[in-house]
Structures are given as structure tokens and as C-alpha cells.
Amino acid sequence: MxxxxxxxxxxxxxxxxxxxxxxxxxxxxxxxxxxxxxxxxxxxxxxxxxxxxxxxxxxxxxxxxxxxxxxxxxxxxxxxxxxxxxxxxxxxxxxxxxxxxxxxxxxxxxxxxxxxxxxxxxxxxxxxxxxxxxxxxxxxxxxxxxxxxxxxxAEVFAANAKAHLADIDRLATYANNALSSVPESSKVLITAHDAFGYFGESFGFEVLGIQGISTQSEAGLNRIGELVDLLVDRQVTAVFVESSVSDRSIRALIEGAAAKGHDVKVGGELFSDAMGEEGTYEGTYVGMLDHNITVIAGALGGDVPGRGMDGKLSAGF
Structure with missing residues (x-):
């Protein structure tokens, strides 16, 4: 025993x-x-x-x-x-x-x-x-x-992936609807670095970054001067800062345009290479993109709901 x-x-x-x-x-x-x-x-x-x-x-x-x-x-x-x-x-x-x-x-x-x-x-x-x-x-x-x-x-991962991909597909539908409401003449997206190229290809925007694809590339005075002339010539009224990149070059653009008598505002802060704060809606992939889509469309004259796709965005636009 x-x-x-x-x-x-x-x-x-x-x-x-x-x-x-x-x-x-x-x-x-x-x-x-x-x-x-x-x-x-x-x-x-x-x-x-x-x-x-x-x-x-x-x-x-x-x-x-x-x-x-x-x-x-x-x-x-x-x-x-x-x-x-x-x-x-x-x-x-x-x-x-x-x-x-x-x-x-x-x-x-x-x-x-x-x-x-x-x-x-x-x-x-x-x-x-x-x-x-x-x-x-x-x-x-x-x-x-x-x-x-x-x-x-494997079955758990497959079911979870299917559900997440359905959310991503719904986000894509929202993006198409929101961004197509921006007037064609306003579909110019100017940011600190060229992180939005795929975004531009998908949704029909001309995307111009002060820096190249990597933030390690230099933004020269000539590049800033070229973009100031573009802002003035095409009457672009909004540019965008990024949460993970210094806003110094964007501020230089705004000041350069002002010196030529053209008023340009910051359309909002976008999430480019990093998401929002952990624990927030913007701290998820869907929330990050929902924020970017809503901010860009709203600032450039599109018709968007005040708090994004599902009303979850932390701030209204």
C-alpha cells in the first residue's frame, strides 16, 4: 500500500x-x-x-x-x-x-x-x-x-487567421470607399519619408516623401525646395507628419510655402513604421490603418465618419 x-x-x-x-x-x-x-x-x-x-x-x-x-x-x-x-x-x-x-x-x-x-x-x-x-x-x-x-x-491558427483576414478585407473595403471620396485633384500625399508607396498604388494617390524609402536617407535642401514649389504650383493644402519620424522637414516645407504666400497645414499625424500606443485601437494593425485612412481622406477633402470605420478611433477627424 x-x-x-x-x-x-x-x-x-x-x-x-x-x-x-x-x-x-x-x-x-x-x-x-x-x-x-x-x-x-x-x-x-x-x-x-x-x-x-x-x-x-x-x-x-x-x-x-x-x-x-x-x-x-x-x-x-x-x-x-x-x-x-x-x-x-x-x-x-x-x-x-x-x-x-x-x-x-x-x-x-x-x-x-x-x-x-x-x-x-x-x-x-x-x-x-x-x-x-x-x-x-x-x-x-x-x-x-x-x-x-x-x-x-494548426486548426486553431487557421480559424484565427481566417477571422483576422476577414477584418483586413473589411478594412480594405472601407479604405476604397473613404479614399475614393477624395477629389482627384487633391490626391497628393506628402509625408516625411516614402513609406506610403504601396498605399498610393492601391488607392490612386501620388505619394511624395521628403526622404526616401529609408529614414536613413538624407533630405537635401534641393528636395525640400522642389516640394515647396510643388505645394505652391498645385495648391496642395495639407501635408502629414509621421509618429516615428521627426517633423523637422515637414515644418520646413510649411515654412517654405508660407514664404511664397501659400498656406499649408499639417493634415494629421500618420502611423508609418510603428503603430499607436499599446492597448489602444490604434495599437493594432486594423486600428493603425483605419487611423491613416480616415486622417488622409478627411484632411484632403474626402467624406469619412468622424471616428473611422467602426467608431473606435481615439480622436475624431
Missing amino acids: IRRSFLCTLVLAVSLPLAAWAEAPLKVVATTGMIADAARQVGGDQVEVKGLMGPGVDPHAYRQTRSDIAAMTRADLILWHGLYLEAQMEHFFHDLGRKRTVVAVAEGVDKSKLRAHDDYADKFDPHVWMTPKLWRDVVLEIQTALTEARPEA
Whole structure:
């Protein structure tokens, strides 16, 4: 009797930790907020996601910290964007890939859908999250990466991905309706850097950035002078600042136009390379794009609901 009791106790002591381990969430580290959000949406309660780059962080210039390295060496799966977005971290990820499962999720997008990079001949514009139709492909890559890391949860990941993609499709419909209401003559989007190229292609806007695709490119006086002349000649009345880029160059544009007798306002702050504050609607991918779409359309003369697609935006426009 004593022996049987001892054996039962021993079995429980061994089996409980194993069961707990089997049910533990998959530890995922994601570089950008957009990737982290997609991993949470698709992974649900099967994952525990840590995002490295929070609100206002520029991924073009980001370098891994000691705490980032510690988190990634403990992770089951590391998701990074690729397409030269995290340029300062590329060698690190290639080295880490020899020891951990590391996936560049945007590299799976069909290259025929991508824009050429304006600074590097053999690379592409990485800002694929700016249009729902391209971000769908990234979400599917994330679903695949999660499924390969935890095959037993494949059905859960598939159902969650389907629901999230339905939200993204609804966002695309809202974007088409809102942005098509902007007068054709006003479809000029001027921002601090060229992060909105895919957005422009999808929704029929001419997009002009003071800096190139990377925030590491320089904005010269000649470029600012050219854009000031464009603002005046085409009577553009609104330009946009970005949450992750200094507004200094945009302010220089406004001042340059004012010196020529043309009034230009800041149409609003857009989320380009980072999402809004964690825990807010704008801190999700759908909320980030809803904000950008609503702000751009509203500032350029379009017809939009005051608080966006579902009335969830933090501020009215």
C-alpha cells in the first residue's frame, strides 16, 4: 500500500510538469508592432508574443538591445520583417537562425507585387503593411510559421487567421470607399519619408516623401525646395507628419510655402513604421490603418465618419 502510494506520487510529480509544459504558450518574439499584432491575432491563447519595437520606434535604424537578445535566445520562434526593413539587424538574424527558428515573414510576398527600393538596386520597398492586400500575404506567412512551430494547433491558427483576414478585407473595403471620396485633384500625399508607396498604388494617390524609402536617407535642401514649389504650383493644402519620424522637414516645407504666400497645414499625424500606443485601437494593425485612412481622406477633402470605420478611433477627424 505504501509502495503504491509512493509510485502514484512519483508519477504525478513527473507528469504534472510535463502536462504544464505541453500547454505552455509558444514564446514568440516579433520585431515590429505590426508583426507582433498579427502573431497575437493568429496565435490567440496558443502564443505569448513580445514585440521589440514599440510606438514611435523607427525600425530602419533600430539595433537589438541586451534584453532583446536575451528574449530571442529564449524564444521558440522569432519573426522579423525582412526586405531590408531592419537593416541594422540583418546579420544578427542570419547568425541567430543557426540556433533558433527565425522567419522573415515579408520575404514570402511575391516579388512581382513589390516596388523597387529607391536606394538599393537589388532590394524592395519594405512597407507592405500600408495596403491590406499585401499584408494579407504576410499574415498567411505568420500562420505558416506558427503552424510549423506548433503543428498540433494548426486548426486553431487557421480559424484565427481566417477571422483576422476577414477584418483586413473589411478594412480594405472601407479604405476604397473613404479614399475614393477624395477629389482627384487633391490626391497628393506628402509625408516625411516614402513609406506610403504601396498605399498610393492601391488607392490612386501620388505619394511624395521628403526622404526616401529609408529614414536613413538624407533630405537635401534641393528636395525640400522642389516640394515647396510643388505645394505652391498645385495648391496642395495639407501635408502629414509621421509618429516615428521627426517633423523637422515637414515644418520646413510649411515654412517654405508660407514664404511664397501659400498656406499649408499639417493634415494629421500618420502611423508609418510603428503603430499607436499599446492597448489602444490604434495599437493594432486594423486600428493603425483605419487611423491613416480616415486622417488622409478627411484632411484632403474626402467624406469619412468622424471616428473611422467602426467608431473606435481615439480622436475624431
